[in-house]
Amino acid sequence: MTRIAYVNGRYVPHHEAAVHIEDRGYQFADGVYEVFFLHHGRLIGEQGHMDRLEHSLKELRIAWPMSRRAIGVVIREIARRNRVRDGFIYLQISRGVARRDHQFPKDVDSSLVLTGRRMPPLNKEELRQGVGVITIPDIRWKRHDIKSVSLLPNILGKQQAHEAGAYEAWMVNDQGMVTEGTLSNAWIVTQDGELVTHNVSHAILNGITRLTVLEAAAEAGIQFSERPFSVAEALAAKEAFVTSSTSHLKAVTSIDGQTVGNGHVGELTTRMLDLYVDFIENHGGPQNTSSWN
Ligand code: PMP
Numbered sequence: 001m002t003r004i005a006y007v008n009g010r011y012v013p014h015h016e017a018a019v020h021i022e023d024r025g026y027q028f029a030d031g032v033y034e035v036f037f038l039h040h041g042r043l044i045g046e047q048g049h050m051d052r053l054e055h056s057l058k059e060l061r062i063a064w065p066m067s068r069r070a071i072g073v074v075i076r077e078i079a080r081r082n083r084v085r086d087g088f089i090y091l092q093i094s095r096g097v098a099r100r101d102h103q104f105p106k107d108v109d110s111s112l113v114l115t116g117r118r119m120p121p122l123n124k125e126e127l128r129q130g131v132g133v134i135t136i137p138d139i140r141w142k143r144h145d146i147k148s149v150s151l152l153p154n155i156l157g158k159q160q161a162h163e164a165g166a167y168e169a170w171m172v173n174d175q176g177m178v179t180e181g182t183l184s185n186a187w188i189v190t191q192d193g194e195l196v197t198h199n200v201s202h203a204i205l206n207g208i209t210r211l212t213v214l215e216a217a218a219e220a221g222i223q224f225s226e227r228p229f230s231v232a233e234a235l236a237a238k239e240a241f242v243t244s245s246t247s248h249l250k251a252v253t254s255i256d257g258q259t260v261g262n263g264h265v266g267e268l269t270t271r272m273l274d275l276y277v278d279f280i281e282n283h284g285g286p287q288n289t290s291s292w293n
Helices: 026-028 047-059 068-081 152-163 209-219 231-235 267-283
Strands: 004-007 012-015 031-039 042-044 087-094 111-118 131-137 168-172 177-181 185-187 195-197 224-226 239-244 248-253
Touching: 004 068, 012 068, 026 087, 031 047, 042 068, 047 068, 047 087, 047 209, 068 087, 068 111, 131 152, 131 239, 152 168, 168 231, 185 231, 195 209, 195 231, 209 224, 209 239, 209 248, 209 267, 231 248, 239 267, 248 267
Parallel strands: 131 168, 131 248, 195 224
Antiparallel strands: 004 012, 004 111, 031 042, 031 087, 087 111, 168 177, 177 185, 185 195, 185 239, 239 248
16 A cells, blocks of 8 residues: 655655755744544544644744645545554644745745554553653753644654663753653652643643543543642652653653652553543543643
8 A cells, every 4th residue: 555645735655755945844843743643543632633733833923724624634534545543644834935044934835744654553551561761851942832843852852762771751841840751741640649740831742642631530530730740759659651642641660760659550540541542432532622831
């Protein structure tokens, strides 16, 4: 089967898909993206991703390349043409193609690119196998609420984690607080059983998976706190996990080489994974998607 990509109005074979060398996404990382997860043929969290995309575009003053509804059609068409029932759709919008000048170009259409990737279906067994994270300084800019394609610090952090034999790197700000992972949100369960993840602010990307897990917790009557937590608090935690559209809800059993809790995947983590999967199967994603910074 030939993989098909969407590039500025055309469906093209993946190996031929290309953007112009003066696309501002390529030259300046002047663009934004979203990664949509498909679960058993269902597009998860579409409204949340679209609302967040709108926020990113608005903050950067990039125009929608086409309507939300039309983008929804292209997403489904890319899923269909690539036979993605379980997997991901990647969407990127850049400010467009123009002579290389820093200021915004005039009268230029934004660029739109989509690709699809098939993946094995979500596997709870695998997600329950604990992974390690390391902590690194958060050296990024100050607008993590914008889903910018400018991901250098995230790439360097993820590579550092990989080389350390860890799954993810948790980024730590100047106050010693964990903001988030390089591609996921960070969560702990304190010794008192409090479920904690960083509050929505410019310091984190408000994950669609994060929102889903919070709504699933609320639905099940599980208390949670949205607040920063320190590295010391994380090291003393009973449980930890990460969430993202590509990692789902993955148990963390070590931080900087130190075992979390008793080293086994925690009770609440296991419960939250079950609740998360039930929630997306029942509701298709978070229902309340209005808070982006
Ligand atoms: N934080 C960062 C920095 C990310 O890159 C991601 C994944 N795009 C997330 C959090 C999680 O977001 P989501 O649950 O929407 O995938």
